[in-house]
Amino acid sequence: MAVIKTNDLTYTYPGATKPSIEKVSLTINKGDFVILTGPSGCGKTTLCRCFNGLVPHFYNGKLEGTLTVAGLDVAEHQIYELARHVGLVFQNPENQLFALSVEKDVAFGLENFAMPREEMRKRVEWALKMAGISELAERPPHELSGGQQQRVAIASVLAMQPDIMILDEPTSFLDPLGAEKIFEVINDLNKKLGITTILVEHRLDLAAKYANHVIVMDNGKVALTGSPREIFSSEEARLIGVGIPKATKLYQHLKKNGVELKSVPVTTEEAANLLREVLKNA
Amino acid sequence: MSVFEGFKFRKVSSVVHNLDPRVKFFFVLVLFVMAVLFTNFLALLVLFLVPLPFVFVAKVNRQWLRSLRGAALLAIFIFATNFIFGYFYPTSLSGITQPVDTLFEYVVLLERSVAMTLRFVVLISSFSVFFLTTSPDHLGLALQQSHVPYEFCFAFTTAVRFVPVLADEAQTIMDAQKARGLELERGNLFKRVRNYIPILIPLIVNAIRRSLELAESMESRAWGASKKRTNLYELKLKRADYVLVVISVLMLICAVYVWLFVPVPSLTTLLSL
């Protein structure tokens, strides 16, 4: 079942001469884990802003085509209405946390919904637990590490129990280990709670294994869309400059040199297993 | 950076910190009113002693001393003006007549000037106890529950939260510009002020970018979804708060009674007996 559906979506920022996204037609299904990738400036962030109504309501500008998110026409509904269904986690953890304690930050959205205090308490505790940061509840967010801050940001979106969670390069300020932890939290939420996840990411080595759908954008357009294996092994992805996982690259090299693995690996473990099989047969 | 140190509120817990900020503010106001009522040295000395237990219970003595030290210059100024004006325009009320010549008259004048200075110190001290023991979070909450519009309270807590961030940023920019050869401490006053432009511009640009991101994040989390927001925290008066209210009211009643009916002797007359 489609939870996000766009048709010929084109958007131009106010004052810009050319559209930042152009004729984007996409379908994202309920429960999907989508990776959205592509070269810098290709319009990934802009597309994310469309999904929760920041575009066009916050940025103004010209939006053409149709966009339905969780059954709502984005052009017709305010950002706060969409916020019940879509949560957006931003790149810089520092600028999306503004309260003086973690729990207060996590409660921010619920306070806006005028949720009664008792229920809000429970919801905040639940969100903190899901993000694995229960023990940070009373700490000031600005004194936490980048990884912890990003998990607070995730919890603060999760508290609103959205159907869709969008994360725009949530790990670009983090080291690889911190990044992996974030991916695991996100993956848990996707698999256990069935939250549709859209992850904008360059470092596919770490993230690719969680996804079941990859969208590659280039120059404001959707260049490729499909399963991770299809996309990563395609020639086009390489030409666009997608950060193809090393395991998939290894597959391509071997293939060029006459060694065919049985399927396309995305993770190192998969590649190892496939290689072992080839070696056994040799 | 020491200027900004004061803004970094550490989460501390003590009986005084946990008091309701509204009650604490009431207490400070009562002190304020009393300090204005009295011009007598002994009375003001008592008023100075009243908030001291709070300082020690909350363990903020170091910061408290620092704020008093900060006010020292102004205190000296107040003392000097009182003394000089008292010398040239003695009033019959204070028991000294022109010209001020006897030792007794000098001592009276001195006591009066010290009392006026002490009044100022009492004000500074009690306000600093309030601000040193009240977290910005609590203060924002108190504002909100006093029906100050939420936007204002939000702006207040956000400002408090971002002051240390901006201070850090200013330091980084300063270091970066110095590394590129900017000399801050060169030239006359005008030039020195101008030297700060390459620091201010990136700081302002960054602050604007930051506020845009902040606004985006708030919007995404349903800012403005309902007319009447709820709040995770709620200030509730506890027993200690009621005790402090009672103490404050009693103090005020006593003070007014003394002011009306009991002439407090001055130190000079007391000693010369």
Ligand SMILES: Nc1ncnc2c1ncn2[C@@H]1O[C@H](COP(=O)(O)OP(=O)(O)OP(=O)(O)O)[C@@H](O)[C@H]1O
């Ligand atoms: N607020 C804005 N106003 C005007 N133009 C913008 C704005 N934000 C982005 N753009 C333009 O829109 C285009 C797409 O930008 P976008 O931020 O969506 O790219 P991106 O894929 O997220 O890049 P990155 O990987 O660097 O984050 C760029 O050409 C950019 O200059």
Ligand SMILES: [Mg+2]
């Ligand atoms: Mg981006």
